[in-house]
Amino acid sequence: MAVETADFIVIGGGIAGASVAYELSAQGKVILLEMESAPGYHSTGRSAAVMSENYGPALWSRLVTASRSFLERPPEGFASVPLVMPRGALFLAKEGEEAQLSAQADELVRRGATIQQTSAEEALRFCPVIRSDAFVKALYEPDCMDIDTDALLTGYLKMLRSRSGQIITRARAERLVRSGGVWTVSTARGAFVAPVVVNAAGGWVQEVATLAGLSYRNVVPFRRTAVVFDPPAGSSIQTWPMTFDVAETFYFKPEAGRIMVSPVDMAPSEPCDAQADELEVAIAIDRIHTFTTMEVRTVKHKWGGLRTFAPDHEPVIGADPEQPSFIWLAGQGGNGVMGGVAAARLAASLAIGAGIPSDIASLGITRENVSPGRQCVVDATAAKPVVGSLESFG
Ligand SMILES: Cc1cc2nc3c(=O)[nH]c(=O)nc-3n(C[C@H](O)[C@H](O)[C@H](O)COP(=O)(O)OP(=O)(O)OC[C@H]3O[C@@H](n4cnc5c(N)ncnc54)[C@H](O)[C@@H]3O)c2cc1C
Structure with missing residues (x-):
């Protein structure tokens, strides 16, 4: 079987793998391995495709801040369409949930967001x-903002190819062996050899680490359902915001001329080709009928995603504590x-031993607070993730 060598092997052709492969291709030869017939088939092709610095876990929101200028002004030749477009977000509180909405408003202001608080009646001007x-x-x-995920993924892959990076589909990493200072990654399409491997396998990151002989890390997939x-x-509908209830039981947004809800x-799942859960589809439709004047006559499309x-x-993000040449890019959540x-x-930057880029470090990201070696990640008995305030976004 053919053996190809490179400086970096990236496992996973979602947004994580495509983007890190592009970054690494400035440093050396990159081979990107994707098990499906096309990149973006799993989570990346199934997202709600929105961006906000104001929600989500604290460190992720800082990475969103550090991503913003690229998304607003990508490099020359990256994309022929804008990568981000205005969307807006509307949060709704029922009677008894006013304190929760106020707490959310305080948190948004603390994160630097501009907000408007209104009565529910007045909110009809945002979403009628x-x-x-x-x-x-x-x-x-x-x-x-809305993100054009397809344009973002395509841009990364195009730029990667222009820097002589190779994208190999139908190439599931089945075996990873470290010997003589290099990794050999075996797939049905040949063996690939490089000193550094990046694990960007989304819901499968744990499986890939196990193939590499590394210990269990607490990074696990959960399924989410969407209905159009x-x-x-x-x-x-184009001007309607992404609309949430503050109790976090639904969101809906315009999506290519239709409504996604x-x-x-957040159901624990094996890594798999996630499907829409029928009970969750029914719940989504019920939320639309209960909380809006819209009627779901036909489900045009539905999906599950990890x-x-x-x-x-x-x-x-960073080197595995047991193996410095095995780099994690995982735990992307929403x-x-x-x-x-x-x-x-x-x-x-961590894969080439260059430390944390200064703009990212200035936002308070350290090796330790994103490390695959931090306690909650290495401790297999640590509590599994739970949904928290402002975290069901996306
Ligand atoms: C319903 C929903 C809504 C969301 N909304 C948002 C949102 O609004 N904004 C946002 O930022 N995020 C959102 N997300 C989250 C976002 O989609 C993910 O965080 C992101 O796509 C993860 O990208 P990834 O590359 O890590 O994973 P993936 O896209 O799943 O890519 C991993 C890839 O690895 C490949 N792979 C796995 N194992 C192997 C192997 N052994 N060998 C080779 N290849 C392998 C898989 O085939 C897959 O293509 C949402 C997710 C869902 C499900």
Whole structure:
């Protein structure tokens, strides 16, 4: 079987693998291995595709901040369309949830967001289909953006190829052996040899680490369901914000001329080709009927997707504590698209032993707080992740 050599092998062709492969291709030869027939088939192709610095775990939100300028002004030739577009976010509180909404408002202000607090009635000017009698208060935040995930992924892959990087699909890493200072990664399409491996396998990161003979790390996938339906005839949905209830039981948003809704489920899952859960589909439709004036006549599309978390929901980036040539880029949760640009820069920099890029370090990211060796990640008995405030976003 053919053997190819490189400076870096990246395992996984989602946004994490594509972006870190692009970053590393400035330093040497990169081979990107993807087990499916096309990159982006799993989580990356199934996201809600929004970006906000104002939600999510603290370190992820800083990586979103560090990603923003690239997304707003990508390098020359990266994409022929804008990567981000205005969307806005609207949070709704029912009676009894006002304190939760106020706490959320305080947290958003603390993170530097501009917000408007309104009555539920006034919130109809942002999103005319909410049942304003079901809610008492609302909070609008204009900075939330839509991301063109497909253009972002395609841009990274195109730039990677232009730097002589190789993308090999249908190439599942089946065996990883370290010997003589290099890794040999065996796939059905040949063996690939490099001194450094980056594990960007999304829901499969644990499986890949096990193949490499490394200990269990607490980075596990959870399934989330999404459903798409047609909006009411004649409505101009393009300006509607992403709309959440503060109790975190649903969100919906315009998506390519239709409405996407998720019941924000978070069910533990094996790494797999995740499917929409039928009960969650029914719950999503019920939320739309209960909290909006829209009617779901036909489900146009539905899917499941994996979101992979460390127990603290923060990034898992850097060298494995048992093997410095095995670099993790994992634990993206619901932030892997929006924060992926900076996460990849950070992973690539650590992979070449260059430390933390200064702009990322200045935001308070340290080797330790994202390390795969931190206690909650290495401790197999640590509590599994749970949904927390502002974290079901995406
Ligand atoms: C419903 C939903 C909504 C979301 N909304 C948002 C959002 O609004 N904003 C946001 O930023 N994020 C969002 N996310 C999260 C986001 O999609 C993920 O964080 C991100 O896509 C993770 O990218 P990844 O490259 O790590 O994983 P993936 O895209 O899953 O890529 C991993 C790849 O590794 C490959 N692989 C696995 N094992 C092997 C192997 N042994 N050999 C070779 N290849 C292998 C897989 O085939 C896969 O292609 C959402 C997720 C879901 C499910």
